[in-house]
Amino acid sequence: MRPGRRSFVSALDGQAWTSIVRCQVTDGTRAESNRLIELGRKGNGVVGWNLDTEEISNGLGCTGEESLYVREPWWRG
Numbered sequence: 001m002r003p004g005r006r007s008f009v010s011a012l013d014g015q016a017w018t019s020i021v022r023c024q025v026t027d028g029t030r031a032e033s034n035r036l037i038e039l040g041r042k043g044n045g046v047v048g049w050n051l052d053t054e055e056i057s058n059g060l061g062c063t064g065e066e067s068l069y070v071r072e073p074w075w076r077g
Helices: 003-013
Strands: 015-027 030-042 045-050 055-070
Touching (some): 015 045
Antiparallel strands (some): 015 030, 015 055, 030 045
């Protein structure tokens, strides 16, 4: 299957390609390593959905963990 077609089919069946990264996230004076679904890059870090705290977080020093994240199909949303 051609790459463009694969992306289109994946979008319809609920598979979406995105980066899941492990980053240092600071909350006040506490810093911990959390997994983020990358939504964008800002400055030296990543803005993403924090899978550990279930909120938007800014992460620094990120390293890639996975490249496939499965979500609900578009037509269920």
